[in-house]
Amino acid sequence: AARTEGLRKVYGEGDASVEALRGVTLEFAVAGFTAIMGPSGSGKSTLLHCLAGLDSPTEGHVYIGDVDITTLSERQLTQLRRDKIGFVFQAYNLIPTLTASENITLPLDIAGRDVDRAWFDEVVDTTGLRDRLGHKPTELSGGQQQRVAGARALVSRPEIVFADEPTGNLDSRSSDELLTFLRAAVTDHGQTIVMVTHDARAASYADRAVFLGDGQVVDEMQAPTA
Amino acid sequence: AARTEGLRKVYGEGDASVEALRGVTLEFAVAGFTAIMGPSGSGKSTLLHCLAGLDSPTEGHVYIGDVDITTLSERQLTQLRRDKIGFVFQAYNLIPTLTASENITLPLDIAGRDVDRAWFDEVVDTTGLRDRLGHKPTELSGGQQQRVAGARALVSRPEIVFADEPTGNLDSRSSDELLTFLRAAVTDHGQTIVMVTHDARAASYADRAVFLGDGQVVDEMQAPTA
Ligand SMILES: Nc1ncnc2c1ncn2[C@@H]1O[C@H](COP(=O)(O)OP(=O)(O)OP(=O)(O)O)[C@@H](O)[C@H]1O
Ligand SMILES: Nc1ncnc2c1ncn2[C@@H]1O[C@H](COP(=O)(O)OP(=O)(O)OP(=O)(O)O)[C@@H](O)[C@H]1O
Ligand SMILES: [Mg+2]
Numbered sequence A, B: 001a002a003r004t005e006g007l008r009k010v011y012g013e014g015d016a017s018v019e020a021l022r023g024v025t026l027e028f029a030v031a032g033f034t035a036i037m038g039p040s041g042s043g044k045s046t047l048l049h050c051l052a053g054l055d056s057p058t059e060g061h062v063y064i065g066d067v068d069i070t071t072l073s074e075r076q077l078t079q080l081r082r083d084k085i086g087f088v089f090q091a092y093n094l095i096p097t098l099t100a101s102e103n104i105t106l107p108l109d110i111a112g113r114d115v116d117r118a119w120f121d122e123v124v125d126t127t128g129l130r131d132r133l134g135h136k137p138t139e140l141s142g143g144q145q146q147r148v149a150g151a152r153a154l155v156s157r158p159e160i161v162f163a164d165e166p167t168g169n170l171d172s173r174s175s176d177e178l179l180t181f182l183r184a185a186v187t188d189h190g191q192t193i194v195m196v197t198h199d200a201r202a203a204s205y206a207d208r209a210v211f212l213g214d215g216q217v218v219d220e221m222q223a224p225t226a
C-alpha cells in the first residue's frame, strides 16, 4: 500500500539544521496495521507527513501504491490524498469556523463526493460525538476535538489512514473504541493503517511495531503486546 | 492551597447549553499532588481553568490560599496568577513568534522578575530541551512543544501548578522525567500540584486521584497505583 526508500529529511540550514530522518526504508503491506513508536523528537510525525505527501523529503522516494509521489505535481498530490488517504494530525488541525459535523465531512465535501449516511452514523457513534455534532472546535473538550479529527479521516473510508498519536488525549474507553474501529477498518474493509503512538496499549492493536530513534529505524517487532 | 465549593459551570444557552460542572467541592492541601481523572468530556479542563481563575464559574466559589478568587477583579486575578500559579495547557498555548527559551521565561519576563539561571538550566535539562531553545514552536515536534509548556509552568517555581494532560504526547522516558520533576516540586519545594491525566501511570506519581464523571466527583482514591 505504501513504501519509502532511503528517506531523508533536513529542516533548516547551516548549524541550525536538524536531520529529522536519516535514511528510512520501510514497507507497509496492504491491509496491514503498523504502529510507529519512538522517543519524542525521533522523527515519527516527519515520517508520516512525508508518507502522506504533506511534506517533501530532502532525499529518497515515497510510494503510495505504485506511484512515486515525490514525482507528482502539487495538484496531482492533492488529488491522490483526497482519493486515497486519511490523515489524523497530532494537533488535530480542525477548522474553527466549522461545526464538528462539517469538519468530519469536509474532505468529502471538498471532493464533491456524497456522504454515506449509514457509515457517517457508525463513525460518529463509535467516536461518541452524537450530541456534539453542532459544536465548533472551541466548544469541545481536547479529547472531543481529537475524536473529530479521527472521525474526519475515517468517514471517507480511504485506502490508507495515517494517524499521528490519535489517542493521546483520550481516556482508555474512548481510546479502545477508536482503536477497535481502526482494527476493523483493516480486518473488515482491507484498509491499511499506519499509526504513530507512544502508548504500548494502542500499539498492541497493530500487527507490527516499528521503532524510530533519532531519525532512523532502530527496531521492529511483530505482534506487539502491551 | 486551593479549594472549590459547589462549583457549577454552564456553557452556552438554551437547549444548546452544556453543564460541564454540576457542583464540585474539592480541597487541595498544601504540598499535595492530586491527579484528576475521568472520561473525555467529563469536565476536567473546565475544573482546572476555574481553579486557576482562567474561567469564571456559573455558581460556587474558588479559593487560592484564603482568597476567594471569584470576588477578584480581572487585574487582581492576573496579579495572583502571575505570582502564585503555573498552568500547563492541554493545547500548550505557546506563543508562535517566540523561541522555546522565550516561551519558557515569558511569565517571569512579563512580571519583571529575574530568571534564576541555575533553576532554568535544571528545568531545561530535565525536559530535554537544551538543543531546541532557539527553535520556534513550529520548528518543534508535538512532544517538544508540550515540554516547553511544562517548563514554562515550572521555571517560576509557583506555589501551585495546574497541569492539563502534561504527558499526553510524550514517550514513557520523557514522561517519567517530567513526572519525577513534578513529584520533586512537591517533596523538595512544598509546591502543590493538580494534574489532569488519563494515564494511570502518570496518576501513580500523585498522592491522590479524584475521578470526575459527567461534571461531578464520582470517586476518590488515595495513593493511586498504576
Ligand atoms: N465553550 C463551550 N461551549 C459548549 N460546550 C463546551 C465548551 N467548552 C467545553 N464544553 C463541553 O463541556 C464538557 C466538558 O469539557 P472539558 O474540556 O472540561 O472536558 P475534559 O474532561 O477536559 O475532556 P478531555 O479529557 O477530552 O480533555 C464537554 O462535553 C464539552 O463539550
Ligand atoms: N520546522 C522544523 N525546523 C527545525 N526542526 C524541526 C522542524 N520540525 C521538526 N523539527 C525537529 O525534527 C525532529 C523530529 O520532529 P518530529 O515532529 O518528526 O518528531 P516526533 O517523533 O513526531 O516527536 P513527538 O513524539 O514529540 O511528536 C525534532 O527534533 C524537531 O525538533
Ligand atoms: Mg510528533
Ligand SMILES: [Mg+2]
Pocket: A141, A142, A143, B044, B045, B046, B090, B164
Ligand atoms: Mg480536557
